[in-house]
Amino acid sequence: MRKIMIFSNMYPSAEHPTYGIFVKNQVRLLESAGVEVDVVAIQDPGKGRKAALKKYMTWCGRAVWQMIKNRKVIALTHAHYAFPTGVLSLVGKKVFGIPYVVTVHGGDIDQMAAKSQRIADMTKRILQQAEAVIVVGDKLHADVTTRFGVPEAKVHVMSMGVDTSVFKEVPKAEARKQLGLPIEEKIMLYVGNVIRAKGLLELVEAFDSLKMSLPDSRLYIVGSQKDDAFAGELRSFIQENDVEDIFFKEPLSQSDLALWMAASDTLVLPSHHEGFGLVALEAMAAGTTVVGTDVGGLSYLLKDGAGFLVEPENPASLATGLWNAIGENAEGIDDTVVRERVTANSFETILANLLSIYRSAGKGRVARDE
Structure with missing residues (x-):
């Protein structure tokens, strides 16, 4: 499988080790299966209008630059959260022809899309133009298909998974x-x-x-x-x-x-x-x-x-x-x-499902000579 580029507005750092840890866990899971993954993410949860604008602009710039450099070897991009992260994947598809998958986590539908009609319309566009949409729960499946008009065939219910080697019974x-x-x-x-x-x-x-x-x-x-x-x-x-x-x-x-x-x-x-x-x-x-x-x-x-x-x-x-x-x-x-x-929802099950979604979404770009 060729390179997968992950976009996320949440990702852990040494200072904030649990910030978006579920995304990092999935990246590690992919890497454990031999998938080459590049991550372009925000690692600072800090708030404030000026700081937020700076970090988001820097993030967008890095994402576009990485797609320019790697456009010939990227199989697809995977955006965590429809908005704002999905905008990066949408740009990648429109400008560089890179297909994309987006994972809806909940807040991007329940809260972010409710902030304004403009964000709701952009969220709808991002979801409808994705090759595949992953939702982490059944209610989100209903929201994505009914409120945002995404065909059911493109929507997959799949959690971020649980690492049963870590979370296990102890007396x-x-x-x-x-x-x-x-x-x-x-x-x-x-x-x-x-x-x-x-x-x-x-x-x-x-x-x-x-x-x-x-x-x-x-x-x-x-x-x-x-x-x-x-x-x-x-x-x-x-x-x-x-x-x-x-x-x-x-x-x-x-x-x-x-x-x-x-x-x-x-x-x-x-x-x-x-x-x-x-x-x-x-x-x-x-x-x-x-x-x-x-x-x-x-x-x-x-x-x-x-x-x-x-x-x-x-x-x-x-x-x-x-x-x-x-x-x-x-x-x-x-x-x-x-x-x-x-x-x-074990990592083993999630990995198999995720790779299947990638192969289908990326089609010829995902496959490689083996």
Whole structure:
């Protein structure tokens, strides 16, 4: 297979090791299969109008230059996020005749395309002119085909995948010993950005309501606090309501995160909207019960007894779900369904599907003499 060029507006760096880590994981997966990959990405999550303009202009310039230099050997480009990243792939197709694939992750459809009609129209153009569109959840499939008019034959439902060599079951006592956590307490874990749309205010309220029944319980919130205003509001909310045993942690490496998941009684993801919910899948692979809101990809991941689905933006429903998962009379989950979901989204399965999409999308440009 000839060279694949990956465009992404999120990609890890030494300073920000978890920023777009799911894209880097997929790049490594492709490289492990012998695929030559070039990455042109933004690695700085910093905000601010002036800084954002500079980094995006630099990124666009690098992308165009790389396509000019490599236009004869690029099989296709793969854009992560329809807008703005897909603009680069669209330019590559129009100017250099390079076919492209685009992965829709959720925010690019649910939020970015809703900002203006101009962005919505550009998103539609990007999606319709792609050789293939990958969506990370069933709801996104419906959105792409109905709202943006992309033919179903071009749309593929495929998550970013879970590395089961990293996210795997470890005996809870052993994991807690390694992390220095108490064996007897109930530990709830949230992993993700500390932003309002992740439902953290509702999570704190739900956790507080459970403390009477589960006095020996802790809540760990692991993630980037890049929204300073909301992070301050959340901490004030915790203090004003005198909620104890809530601990904040900075983003963790994947190996450390896998151990934290294995050590926890439940992973809770109370999002208001969610493209797929990769951390939920990772927790399932680590053998941890997941409680999540009935939105986006979580609706699929946790249905049929694979986890506990609760109403979004509803602290009472969230508290009930957490109680069902880890309370005195905790309900069980269907381990067979969990294993099926994990296997369907394992790196091995994802790689096979992705290479098939590339071959079809790139046609003669992808194939090489072997």
